[in-house]
Amino acid sequence: MSDTPHTPPAFNLKNPCLARMKRAVKLSGEGSPKDTRHYEIDLRGSGMTYEPGDSLAVLPTNCPELVNDVLHALGATGDEPVKDATQREMTFREALTSSCNLATPDKKFLNAIVERSGNAPELAKLLDPARKDQLTQHLHGRELIDFLHEFPDAKFQPQEFVSFCKRLLIRLYSISSSLKAHPDSVHLTVAAVRYHTFGRDRKGVASTFLAERTVLNETVIPTFINAGKGFRLPSPDDDTPIIMCGPGTGIAPFRAFLQEREVTNAKGKAWLFFGEISAKTDFFYAEEWDEYLKKGVLTRLDTAFSRDQEKKIYVQHRMVEAAEELWKWLEEGAIFYVCGDASRMAADVDDALHTAIEKAGGKTREEAVEYVEEMRKSKRYRRDVY
Numbered sequence: 001m002s003d004t005p006h007t008p009p010a011f012n013l014k015n016p017c018l019a020r021m022k023r024a025v026k027l028s029g030e031g032s033p034k035d036t037r038h039y040e041i042d043l044r045g046s047g048m049t050y051e052p053g054d055s056l057a058v059l060p061t062n063c064p065e066l067v068n069d070v071l072h073a074l075g076a077t078g079d080e081p082v083k084d085a086t087q088r089e090m091t092f093r094e095a096l097t098s099s100c101n102l103a104t105p106d107k108k109f110l111n112a113i114v115e116r117s118g119n120a121p122e123l124a125k126l127l128d129p130a131r132k133d134q135l136t137q138h139l140h141g142r143e144l145i146d147f148l149h150e151f152p153d154a155k156f157q158p159q160e161f162v163s164f165c166k167r168l169l170i171r172l173y174s175i176s177s178s179l180k181a182h183p184d185s186v187h188l189t190v191a192a193v194r195y196h197t198f199g200r201d202r203k204g205v206a207s208t209f210l211a212e213r214t215v216l217n218e219t220v221i222p223t224f225i226n227a228g229k230g231f232r233l234p235s236p237d238d239d240t241p242i243i244m245c246g247p248g249t250g251i252a253p254f255r256a257f258l259q260e261r262e263v264t265n266a267k268g269k270a271w272l273f274f275g276e277i278s279a280k281t282d283f284f285y286a287e288e289w290d291e292y293l294k295k296g297v298l299t300r301l302d303t304a305f306s307r308d309q310e311k312k313i314y315v316q317h318r319m320v321e322a323a324e325e326l327w328k329w330l331e332e333g334a335i336f337y338v339c340g341d342a343s344r345m346a347a348d349v350d351d352a353l354h355t356a357i358e359k360a361g362g363k364t365r366e367e368a369v370e371y372v373e374e375m376r377k378s379k380r381y382r383r384d385v386y
């Protein structure tokens, strides 16, 4: 027998863990405009490990219908031999499926359209570096396929087309389980991205790869762990209170935190803010929170269902309503975590945190800013927003 200590395999982009999904459950109920799902990916025998606060990198494949549309627009069969960006030999179809970003056109591709088509003077103008903002606006909601359809006289050979594409990248998903509670799996909470622009139904690559193109126990999902850096629980024997603000899919890491705290018998108080569209259709993991409240793993739960009344109610409104209690927890040394939408929610929650401190702590805005800055410096304000 060897004395060498067991080193877990180092999975990364070049050497991903080839995992399979063993369970998928739709969390959004009948009538919800969203499609958010819970996934369990099998880690048995892989040696892959993770900590609460980590995210899972997923290397997706493109939708076969979109690949077919691109092949058709290019007049190709898909069987043509090509090399991808890493010089691996494969068929054109394989490259379009697993190597090429078919969403965002590269400037090289747009320039080639202008050079090859006799009908692209407007596009040529947009490619002037001085008109960067207009180009960005023009590209919003458009994908490569739109340019192939708009400029059919621009012809591309398969290898050329592959070299004009950006590379298909990994997507990150906050892990929603604790390995201590689920030693053989990693859980995710993912909202499927679907939208309609310029007369075409569009699909987010990775979220619909998981929702539509992954067959349980069959489809290979290349994955690896992306360490959560500062987004961590205090150590298990620590009784630091935690406040978690996770609307929508932002709930994911907090499910992992609570699972971990239950298994490690952590004594610290825990407060969760959750927000979604409607209590009836989008109260993700409601039964689990109930159990945690009963067991004392969760001390308090505040929910904000935005469309259950005429005027929108968001998590930040609940925070301000509970300002007195929030202030008390902060003064007891609580860590404040926020996860989810970066575009609007994170800034609004940040503002509400300041307002609560002003209101209940009897501080001026400047003093509240200093207080939050101090929380940040002492790592008591942690954000994982996307």
Ligand SMILES: Cc1cc2nc3c(=O)[nH]c(=O)nc-3n(C[C@H](O)[C@H](O)[C@H](O)COP(=O)(O)OP(=O)(O)OC[C@H]3O[C@@H](n4cnc5c(N)ncnc54)[C@H](O)[C@@H]3O)c2cc1C
Residues within 6 Å of the ligand: 055, 103, 140, 141, 171, 172, 173, 174, 175, 189, 190, 191, 192, 193, 194, 195, 196, 197, 203, 204, 205, 206, 207, 208, 249, 250, 252, 384, 385, 386
């Ligand atoms: C650290 C981290 C953790 C994350 N955790 C989670 C998580 O737990 N759960 C989760 O669901 N997501 C999470 N995400 C987001 C996730 O990584 C993906 O960005 C998300 O799933 C979309 O990826 P996709 O491949 O499906 O869509 P993509 O193919 O990347 O498409 C998304 C793009 O489509 C375009 N688009 C979308 N809607 C429209 C519209 N209406 N009009 C025009 N264009 C539009 C935008 O350009 C957008 O960027 C996380 C991200 C990070 C960085």
Ligand SMILES: NC(=O)c1ccc[n+]([C@@H]2O[C@H](COP(=O)([O-])OP(=O)(O)OC[C@H]3O[C@@H](n4cnc5c(N)ncnc54)[C@H](OP(=O)(O)O)[C@@H]3O)[C@@H](O)[C@H]2O)c1
Residues within 6 Å of the ligand: 034, 036, 191, 192, 193, 194, 247, 248, 249, 250, 275, 276, 277, 278, 304, 305, 306, 307, 312, 314, 315, 316, 340, 341, 342, 343, 344, 345, 346, 348, 349, 386
């Ligand atoms: N379009 C999609 O299908 C899709 C899918 C995946 C991810 N995403 C993007 O990924 C991010 C997270 O999406 P998600 O599905 O996790 O949920 P989300 O879009 O963040 O929505 C979750 C809840 O937050 C509410 N909300 C909206 N604006 C808010 C604000 N300023 N402050 C606080 N709460 C706010 C929403 O209410 P209302 O919606 O009622 O306003 C909803 O009740 C967002 O950037 C989203 O655009 C979008």
